[in-house]
Amino acid sequence: MSLAFDEFGRPFIIIKDSGTKSRIRGIEAQKANIQAAKSVARTLRSSLGPKGMDKILQSGDGDITITNDGATILEQMEVEHQIGKLLVELSRSQDYEIGDGTTGVVVLAGSLLEQAEVLLDRGIHPLRIAEGYEMASKIAVAELQKISEAFEFSKDNIEPLVRTCMTTLSSKIVNRCKREMAEICVKAVMAVADMDRRDVNLDLIKVEGKVGGKLEDTVLVNGIVLDKDISHPQMAKEIIDAKIAILTCPFEPPKPKTKHKIDIDTAEKYEELRAQEEKYFKDMVKQCKDSGATLVICQWGFDDEANHMLMHEKLPAIRWVGGVELELLAIATGGRIVPRFQELTAEKLGRAGKVREVSFGTTKDRMIIVEDCAASKAVTIFVRGGNKMMIDETKRSLHDAICVARNLVRSNAIVYGGGSAEIACGIAVENAADAVPGVEQYAMRAFADALDAIPTALAENSGLPPIETVAMIKSEQIKMNNPHLGIDCKETGTNDMKTQGVFETLIGKQQQILLATQVVKLILKIDDVITSGQYQ
Secondary structure, eight states: OEEEEOTTSOEEEEOOSSOOOEEEETHHHHHHHHHHHHHHHHHHHTTOSTTOOOEEEEOTTSOEEEEOOHHHHHHHHTOOSHHHHHHHHHHHHHHHHTSSOHHHHHHHHHHHHHHHHHHHHTTOOHHHHHHHHHHHHHHHHHHHHHHOEEOOOOSSOOHHHHHHHHHHHTTSTTGGGHHHHHHHHHHHHHHHEETTTTEEOGGGEEEEEEEBSOGGGOEEESEEEESOOBSSTTSOSEEEEEEEEEEOSOBSOOOOSSOOOOOOOSHHHHHHHHHHHHHHHHHHHHHHHHTTOSEEEESSOBOHHHHHHHHHTTOOEEOOOOHHHHHHHHHHHTOOEESSGGGOOGGGOEEEEEEEEEEOTTSOOEEEEEEEESSSOOEEEEEEESSHHHHHHHHHHHHHHHHHHHHHHHOOEEEETTTHHHHHHHHHHHHHHTTOOSTHHHHHHHHHHHHTHHHHHHHHHTTSOHHHHHHHHHHHHHHHTOTTBOOOTTOOSOOBHHHHTOEEEHHHHHHHHHHHHHHHHHHHTOOEEEEOOOOO
């Protein structure tokens, strides 16, 4: 694009017919794609495991995020390369489906592509590599099923769940009080779990945070926490056995839909209008009072006159409560959301054992806690911390732990962590490769080598010599036929993950291997990259 002037000095722009297209094909395209994926995976490699490092990410508008959660890092990195974006999607799908293992799945995919690059250099066709990987992933998933163990738990015996959640939290910023956090997460999940259907509705678990206090002050509230306050300072701050009216209609006189104008030319007319408005407010408050409500929660605001009348009638109220929170309140208290005052009846009121307003420190920050809800066990994890970044990272960590507990309620099979499952799968795939006659056996061995990337990264991040440690554990697993041996990241003196109590969910591990293999197959099948050019 260029600027020119005609003989009269008027400017005009000259644009080329189309921009230049860039095109890479064949082996170069595959190498370029693998290179891009490797660089993304390398970023996450140092964040893996209990001794993994955190990343600090600054967005365009200056917001800072400190995290070692794989999905969050990739989300915030704003990856431009099209193959890099595939790995971001991979991490996101692991997060949506399982909630944990988002770093490991990207590291595994990067390692598989690294091994594929070596095979491509040896002249093996990418489709044969993809087929070999597919065969190997099936063997690895079957091996995981074989080495997995089921453990029994109940509402009275939640210790196995707590220990599995502690493994998840050990790699997070909250690991100094992981026991307390794991117990909070498991109690939250068990409170809302439907054990007959073996399912958990995560919408009933809310995670709220407030800056101030310390991490140890984090509590589980058997109810709902609203970041609001009672609308008038003279209203009651604590309501026992509350009957709650949940309204989506505003406390104000109705407005005609059409454009209108009122001419007031005498004092009598003004007084009449004021009396009419007051009557509207009185009727609204009376309808709330007549229904038997002892607390009004409204989606909209209301002016000072309505607020004063509610206070006068000793009817506490909360205003500007969001739609999602209203729905959660309605589910938890068994109330109905009422769109018109005329429809408000005693049957539509929600019920809660106690509603109270709490204040924090020397600030004017206040929150409402709705406890002992009648209909269902909605719970809130209330997080405290020194600064906003700490609270955000704690919320992400707790989300991972809640998802792990939910997965265990669905399927109570576990494998042992510390890289032991990957090493066991690698050995199984290597043994199976000997029975495969075609070129695919090379791809299967490469898959087995790629699985070693997880234990190698764990050893590296823990400050142990990676190659010697992984080689030693591999030989011990074969010698002793014990698939529970893994990397001793915390240097407790034993490599047996069963003794250390390092668990991971079976479905989480299987999902990691399947998702990583699918994405790698997709990348290997690309042999032509056409980028439409920009205008110059």
